[in-house]
Amino acid sequence: MDADNIVPFEASSPPARSSSIPMKNSLVEQAAEIVSDPLVLINLVSKRVAQLNTGRAPLVDALPSTGFADIALMEIIEGKIKLKEQEA
Numbered sequence: 001m002d003a004d005n006i007v008p009f010e011a012s013s014p015p016a017r018s019s020s021i022p023m024k025n026s027l028v029e030q031a032a033e034i035v036s037d038p039l040v041l042i043n044l045v046s047k048r049v050a051q052l053n054t055g056r057a058p059l060v061d062a063l064p065s066t067g068f069a070d071i072a073l074m075e076i077i078e079g080k081i082k083l084k085e086q087e088a
Contacts, residue, residue, distance in 0.1 A: 027073040034076055035083065041076075048072035048081060 023045075035041040052058065052068040059080040062071050075081045 023067070023069040023073060027070055027077065031073045031076045040083065044076065044081070044083065045069055045072045048075065 031041060031045075032038070035044060049068040049072055052071060058071045058075070060071060060074045060078055062074065072081070
């Protein structure tokens with residue numbers, strides 16, 4: 001390989017709030033009381049985390065060190081986001 005064919009790669013740093021911070025068990029347990037199906041809860045949290053990663057603003061007050069998954073769980077607990085009922 002020629003040196004001029006090499007492109008340097010720099011890994012980007014994660015955003016100030018990151019989805020890589022583990023979720024707090026207490027928040028998971030509280031949210032599970034509201035959304036009882038674990039698969040639905042996982043999907044709801046992951047979709048909200050994706051929105052937060054693209055720059056959507058949190059709907060709850062949170063410290064800058066709070067992870068996106070915890071923010072999504074707090075939003076569920078506080079009733080800020082809910083499942084849309086499907087029509088039969």
